[in-house]
Every structure is written in structure tokens, then in C-alpha cells.
Amino acid sequence: AQKITQTQPGMFVQEKEAVTLDCTYDTSDPSYGLFWYKQPSSGEMIFLIYQGSYDQQNATEGRYSLNFQKARKSANLVISASQLGDSAMYFCAMRDTGANSKLTFGKGITLSVRP
Amino acid sequence: NAGVTQTPKFQVLKTGQSMTLQCAQDMNHEYMSWYRQDPGMGLRLIHYSVGAGITDQGEVPNGYNVSRSTTEDFPLRLLSAAPSQTSVYFCASNTGGRSYGYTFGSGTRLTVV
Numbered sequence: 001a002q003k004i005t006q007t008q009p010g011m012f013v014q015e016k017e018a019v020t021l022d023c024t025y026d027t028s029d030p031s032y033g034l035f036w037y038k039q040p041s042s043g044e045m046i047f048l049i050y051q052g053s054y055d056q057q058n059a060t061e062g063r064y065s066l067n068f069q070k071a072r073k074s075a076n077l078v079i080s081a082s083q084l085g086d087s088a089m090y091f092c093a094m095r096d097t098g099a100n101s102k103l104t105f106g107k108g109i110t111l112s113v114r115p
Numbered sequence: 116n117a118g119v120t121q122t123p124k125f126q127v128l129k130t131g132q133s134m135t136l137q138c139a140q141d142m143n144h145e146y147m148s149w150y151r152q153d154p155g156m157g158l159r160l161i162h163y164s165v166g167a168g169i170t171d172q173g174e175v176p177n178g179y180n181v182s183r184s185t186t187e188d189f190p191l192r193l194l195s196a197a198p199s200q201t202s203v204y205f206c207a208s209n210t211g212g213r214s215y216g217y218t219f220g221s222g223t224r225l226t227v228v
Contacts, residue, residue, distance in 0.1 A: 004157075006157075035217070037219075043203065043221065043222050043224075044219065044221050044222070045158075045205060045207075045219035045222075047216060047217065047218075050216075091157060091158065093158075102148065102160050102163055102173060103148075103158075103160070103207070103217060104160075105150075105157040105158040105159070106157055107155060107156060107157040108157055
């Protein structure tokens with residue numbers, strides 16, 4: 001069974017600093033995709049970044065990058081130059097076994113950005 | 116704007132009542148799914164569909180029914196509401212290809228009293 005683990009307690013970061021949100025996963029499938037979503041206090045789910053298991057390079061999207069360490073089964077999200085608007089809940093998720101497969105989510109991490 | 120539309124946004128039900136949460140997408144996505152979000156639990160999959168006429172159970176299907184008669188619509192039915200079904204419900208869709216853009220609706224906050 002697929003599993004996503006997010007164990008950090010609530011995270012705090014100073015505005016303009018970088019922060020790393022941890023995610024480890026477990027799957028026996030060689031083909032899978034890893035996602036990060038942001039959920040602000042307004043409640044919507046916002047897609048941030050995607051990493052495929054066969055992608056040779058770490059994914060980047062603007063201030064977001066994914067530190068993908070396949071052997072360690074980790075997919076940490078790095079947010080550079082934090083902004084107040086980054087305060088939110090962040091979810092790591094995994095899709096495996098084909099494109100139509102389900103997303104399995106972690107329990108989420110709350111990030112608070114201090115001015 | 117194109118996307119996933121969920122209605123209603125808020126609902127209060129009495130125990131034992133039934134209702135349908137609506138989900139519609141206009142992106143011609145084959146794959147649609149329903150999740151529930153509870154504090155400290157992340158999002159858990161209730162039911163999903165890989166195309167019109169095809170549905171399957173997710174992690175927490177008990178107490179819910181779905182059908183997929185068209186590509187656009189994927190309603191979630193609560194048969195006899197229970198307080199344990201108090202949650203925030205999200206509908207999501209995806210093209211079904213290697214595309215990695217799952218699009219989520221804005222959510223339905225359901226309270227069962």
C-alpha cells in the first residue's frame with residue numbers, strides 16, 4: 001500500500017528566508033508521481049509542483065523546488081524567499097500505477113511565515 | 116472560468132437525512148474523484164471514476180454512493196447522514212494522461228447534527 005508521511009509539527013519561518021517541508025513516501029511501484037499542494041485558510045487546494053519518479057532533474061516552479069531523493073524515498077518541498085502569503089497548510093501526495101490512479105495524501109504541515 | 120464546480124459550499128444536515136453533493140467540470144477530464152478532509156487526517160479518497168459509467172471505491176467509501184452518467188458530472192450521495200460524515204468534501208478531476216494537474220473544486224463544508 002502507498003503511504004505518505006509528513007511528521008513535522010507546525011513550521012515557522014521568517015519572511016524572506018527559505019524553508020524546507022519534509023515528505024517521505026513508501027511504494028513498491030517503480031512508476032509514480034509526487035505532488036505538493038497548498039491549502040490557505042480560505043480552503044482551496046492549490047497545485048504547486050510535480051515530480052515524476054523517472055524525472056532526472058528536481059522539479060522547480062518559481063520559488064518552489066522539490067528536493068527529490070529517490071533512494072531515500074523523500075520529496076521535500078523547498079520554498080525560497082518566504083512571503084506572508086505562504087502561510088498555509090501544505091500537503092504532499094503521491095500517484096502511482098498509471099495516470100488514472102488515485103492520489104494518496106499525507107496529513108499536511110502548517111507553515112506560518114513571520115514578518 | 117473553466118474548472119471544477121462544487122455545490123453547495125455549506126450544508127447542515129440532520130442525522131438520517133440524505134443529500135447529494137454536486138461536482139461538475141468543463142475540462143473534458145476523464146478522471147474524477149471525491150475526497151473528504153478531516154482535521155489531522157489529510158485528504159482521504161471516497162470514490163473515483165475513470166470515465167463515464169465507471170466508478171470504484173476509495174479508502175473510505177462506506178455511507179456514500181456515486182454515479183457517472185456523463186463526463187462532466189460526478190455527484191456524491193450521502194444515503195443516511197451520520198455525525199461521522201461531518202467533514203469538508205473536495206471533488207477533483209484530471210485529464211487521465213500523464214498530466215499532473217489535478218484540479219480541485221472549492222470544497223463543500225458539511226455538518227451533520
